[in-house]
Amino acid sequence: MDATAFETLLRQAAHETEALLSALLAEPSLTDEITRPAELLAAMRHGTLNGGKRLRPFLVSQSTALFDGPMAAAARVGAALECLHSYSLVHDDLPAMDDDDLRRGQPTVHKAFTEATAILAGDSLLTYAFDIITAPETVLSDDRKVQLVLALSRAAGLGGMAGGQALDLAAETQAPDEAGIVMLQAMKTGALLRFACEAGAIIAGADTADRQRLRRFGEIIGLAFQLADDVLDITADAATMGKATGKDAGRGKATLVGRHGLDWAEQRLDQLVGEAILLLAPYGDKAAILIETARFVANRTR
Numbered sequence: 001m002d003a004t005a006f007e008t009l010l011r012q013a014a015h016e017t018e019a020l021l022s023a024l025l026a027e028p029s030l031t032d033e034i035t036r037p038a039e040l041l042a043a044m045r046h047g048t049l050n051g052g053k054r055l056r057p058f059l060v061s062q063s064t065a066l067f068d069g070p071m072a073a074a075a076r077v078g079a080a081l082e083c084l085h086s087y088s089l090v091h092d093d094l095p096a097m098d099d100d101d102l103r104r105g106q107p108t109v110h111k112a113f114t115e116a117t118a119i120l121a122g123d124s125l126l127t128y129a130f131d132i133i134t135a136p137e138t139v140l141s142d143d144r145k146v147q148l149v150l151a152l153s154r155a156a157g158l159g160g161m162a163g164g165q166a167l168d169l170a171a172e173t174q175a176p177d178e179a180g181i182v183m184l185q186a187m188k189t190g191a192l193l194r195f196a197c198e199a200g201a202i203i204a205g206a207d208t209a210d211r212q213r214l215r216r217f218g219e220i221i222g223l224a225f226q227l228a229d230d231v232l233d234i235t236a237d238a239a240t241m242g243k244a245t246g247k248d249a250g251r252g253k254a255t256l257v258g259r260h261g262l263d264w265a266e267q268r269l270d271q272l273v274g275e276a277i278l279l280l281a282p283y284g285d286k287a288a289i290l291i292e293t294a295r296f297v298a299n300r301t302r
Contacts, residue, residue, distance in 0.1 A: 006292040013061065014054035020079045021048055024132060039113070043121035047109040048086040055297070056081045056196040059221070062289050063200025063214050073140045074203050077148060080132035081199070084156055085192055087125035090118050092165065126156075140203065147202045155195040164188025168253075175254040182256070189229070190222025197221065197290075217279050217290065224272040224298045230257040231265050236302065269298040 001009075025045050029036050057078025064074035093100040093108040094115060101111050110118035132138065133148050140148075154160055164187025167176070176184065197218030201211040234257060257265045276294035280287035 001288055001292050003292075003296070006289070006296060009289070010053060010055075010058060010296070013058045014052070016075070017054040017057045017078060017082060018049060018051075020075055021082060024079060024083075024128075025049070030131075039117060040120055040124060043109050043113045043117045044125055046106075046112055047090040047103075047118075047121055048083060048125065050104045050106055052104055054078075054082060055225075055293075056085055056192060059193065059196035059218070059290075059293065060199045060203075062293065063197045063217075064203045065200070066214075066283060066286055066290065067201060067204035067206045067210065069200060069204025069206075070139065073138055074200065076132055076135075076138045077199055077203060078196075080129040081152070081192065081196060083125045083132065084129040084152065087122040087129075088156075088161055088165075088192075090122040090125070094118060097165070097169070144202055144205065148199060151195055151198060151202065155191040160187055160191035161189075164191065171253055178256070178259065181254055181259075185226040185256075186219070186222060189226040190219060193222040193225060194218035213279060213282075217276060217294075220272050220276045220279065221294060221297055224269055224276075224294065227256060227265055227269055227272070228298055228300055230255045231262060231269075232300075232302065233257075234262070273298050 022045075025041065025048060027036060027038075027041065057075070060078035060081060061071060061074045064071060089103060090109045092098045093103055094110055100108055102108065106112075108118070109121055113121075129152070130149055133152070134145050138145065156162065164184050167180070167184035168188050171180075171184065194215055195218065198211060198215040200206075201214045206214075233255075256268075260268075273294050277291055280291055
């Protein structure tokens with residue numbers, strides 16, 4: 001698959017995810033919900049239905065497809081993951097966190113609404129993620145749903161994304177060493193990408209070895225994503241990225257690119273793509289889309 005065909009496929013998948021998210025975040029209340037407050041729902045939609053590559057749901061679907069798993073369930077798990085990812089962005093943008101006014105080219109949720117509403121929108125999206133996975137409409141065995149909930153909880157919480165954000169904030173005043181940078185990035189950025197790939201193996205009921213292989217692939221994707229993001233923070237402008245750039249250097253945050261330079265980063269990204277290709281080689285042509293995803297992540301321009 002060439003890059004143009006892949007990007008067309010990614011855009012199509014993003015539109016499908018957007019449509020599902022819009023339906024999940026619609027006005028009618030679900031069974032056992034009392035009501036959906038209009039302002040809060042509008043803030044949740046603002047923070048979620050704002051474009052983006054929808055890479056995480058794409059990885060869930062493609063890793064499920066690798067094992068011929070149920071794609072309807074994969075779509076709902078991917079939407080749940082995107083709700084959780086969106087919550088993290090809404091909260092990261094708050095003044096007490098990264099303090100951003102722009103996200104994907106539009107005002108952040110606390111700017112478009114209020115800080116209190118943004119906090120509650122994030123809380124609601126986080127909770128809703130687990131609702132979507134466990135709901136009857138997600139047609140999976142209870143055992144697989146429990147595995148997904150446990151894996152996502154570990155990826156998103158204290159020892160994953162949220163913990164990584166805490167380490168990232170601490171790094172503004174006390175610079176970590178290289179091992180510390182790698183760890184916080186693996187937590188803040190990599191943990192949800194790792195889950196996205198491992199989730200497909202869980203959904204499809206793949207064996208332990210396959211699940212571990214996809215988990216490792218997700219870790220490689222996470223490393224490449226963050227490294228490319230750090231490169232773009234230096235080389236891209238805000239109009240291209242749809243958010244502020246140059247913030248890491250402005251805050252004195254230590255990054256691997258800052259330590260080793262752009263040439264090193266390009267070489268390391270090539271190495272990570274090579275590792276991904278070797279890792280998925282046993283699956284042959286069935287892994288072509290996932291391998292192209294690794295190339296896309298490493299070479300993205302926004």
